[in-house]
Amino acid sequence: MENNALNEIDRVDPNLRDEMLAELFLDQMVSDFKRSKILERIDHSLKNKDKEALLH
Numbered sequence: 001m002e003n004n005a006l007n008e009i010d011r012v013d014p015n016l017r018d019e020m021l022a023e024l025f026l027d028q029m030v031s032d033f034k035r036s037k038i039l040e041r042i043d044h045s046l047k048n049k050d051k052e053a054l055l056h
Helices: 002-011 014-047 051-055
Strands: none
Touching: 014 051
């Protein structure tokens, strides 16, 4: 299945493919950053035993 997806990507215009890959990369980076910040806030809340902040 993964091989079929790669074959389909090869058929797309190179400029459009690069744009799509860049957008996927940026979306993943933003998602990772947001997740990291949420985990930091959870850790901070737990460390400070701040139930209200944790539930927020």
